[in-house]
Amino acid sequence: MSTRNAPTLEDVAARAGVSRATASRVINADPRVRDAARAAVSAAVSELGYRPNRAARRLVTRAADSIAVVVPESDERVFSDPFFSGTLKGVTRAIGSLPMQVVLVMGNPDDGDHRMERYLRGGHTDGAIVVSHHQNDNLWRVLAETRLPSVFLGRPYAEEARVPYVDVDNAAGAALAAEHLVARGCRRIGTVTGPMDMSAGQDRLAGWKQAVEQAGLEVTLVEHGDFTAAGGAAATRRLLEGCPDLDGLFVASDQMAVSAIGELGVAGRRVPDDVAVVGYDDSPAATMSRPALTTVVNPIAEMASCAVDLLLRVMDGETVEPEILTTSLVVRESA
């Protein structure tokens, strides 16, 4: 065995009394090996505690072996917002049994030491899925420069970013929600938006506005949230101050919607009798909420698997087109 280092295939072969090629065949389950040789190699492997060197193997097979899921948000948020767990779960599922690992890269992208940017530039992974991209992170630029195959989950904010992405028709979803409130007879319909530096926030606001306008109602009842529970509660409070007789509310995420309902309760409004509330995401929280949340379905798992699919194709050198999924409304108790 080579000095004091980990055993190599060479060592295994020598111990088993076969060539390196045959040892390799056994390791990789090639059927054309005599049983005796196979047994000898297997024995040598376990005696030596041999583990193949990934780098060497990868160098010759040229297989990609990891993709990054990039989330430019604090770890706090990543772990508290079910959207991210859903995405990560979806990506993991979609990768399925491919021998590839998913690396979660999170944190504020412009956080002093450029950790995230350095990581991405370092070429530690073979591809990237960017999940919660904001206007001011220059992620798409970094990725374009490094030519790292990447797919955005959610349309990139910058118009000029020519990056493949998968998105859901957020505007249509929000319109669905607003139309539902209109059809229910609501006349003073407000909205708690998502962050305005994200395309999802913008699009959901636009969809709401378009539908409310179409119904001939006022589109002034807008307060900005940030997709967190606290932000949603605060926005709801402001909305109620400005318009105490609010009777319909579209909240751009379920997590915010749940806390909006809480806030409405504190203010003495019943849901849906006084104020009808529609959320967005159809997250697990939607069914557990009291009253259960009427919400727009965000097909997170589908988006994730679609993103993986696109990414694998990009990594294959293909040129791919953005993919837009459709949404629907789930009517429960809150509206």
Place this chain on the structure above:
Amino acid sequence: MSTRNAPTLEDVAARAGVSRATASRVINADPRVRDAARAAVSAAVSELGYRPNRAARRLVTRAADSIAVVVPESDERVFSDPFFSGTLKGVTRAIGSLPMQVVLVMGNPDDGDHRMERYLRGGHTDGAIVVSHHQNDNLWRVLAETRLPSVFLGRPYAEEARVPYVDVDNAAGAALAAEHLVARGCRRIGTVTGPMDMSAGQDRLAGWKQAVEQAGLEVTLVEHGDFTAAGGAAATRRLLEGCPDLDGLFVASDQMAVSAIGELGVAGRRVPDDVAVVGYDDSPAATMSRPALTTVVNPIAEMASCAVDLLLRVMDGETVEPEILTTSLVVRESA
């Protein structure tokens, strides 16, 4: 450039009119290169969109490049329990600026297709930190067989598992909690335990029992939880049924404690006036809970960084001893 493939260092060198060695020096920021050569190489790199081949680099530098954080729990739980986010955050922080990636491997270890075991045996990472190990997962055995450097965060359940681990003195922590309840004047002190197939669950129960016994009180008020909110609520309900005049409660995790307080409220008990409650973890939820939770500090970040430290040493071939951290009690409002 070699046919249609990604550019190699050779290509960069050729384009810059220098040798491969010099190109490599520029890429790796070796100072001993003429400015002209450096500029030429840099230009070639960006023109060609060159990215170093990780596998090739790794093959020669022999540097480890990824460690797995193994969590034998459903993705649901991993993303809902703050313990895991704390751990993952701690590990990420501890890895710091080392050029190493953290791979999150989660899922039920005996889930039909042995995904987790296959992954671990596949040698996809250079080391593993096992986080929420249960009695029946044979993780320590798999890891021993593959000789993958690994460290348990939380003492492995099996006595015979001679694996390095870092743990906190769970029994002492639980005793602290129980003693606090005793000192407060509680006389009928119950406990909602963690899962009995985890050492943390066992040890916290043992600590509680020892302290309660020492005070000359009954140790029969025990109901088993599973570290989830729902499980904690159910256990509390059972406890209350069996002993309506319960006046002190030690709950083996904050997440369960918060839902226990909710359950006590539903049953018309005031906390801490009727029932004093002590949690375990000192998670963010502890301060946000109403009333704020008196709880045992679980130094998760410290454990994580300690685990990383041990793992790096194991990966270096060192033999390391288990590490046991101490806990303390934070008194807030609930007890």
Place this chain on the structure above:
DNA sequence: GCATTCTGTGAGAGCGCTCTCACAAAGAGA
């Protein structure tokens, strides 16, 4: 002026693996 350092560079080995190719031995068909 000559020996000595320093500086920048290139040639080339070699990391551990897979995989192609050649080839011996054994079996099958004539």
Place this chain on the structure above:
DNA sequence: TCTCTTTGTGAGAGCGCTCTCACAGAATGC
């Protein structure tokens, strides 16, 4: 019996990189 497959095996190339070593040329010391 002689060819023609089939089967199992080994020799050896080569993946893309880093790093040691040797060496030319400039700078320095005496």
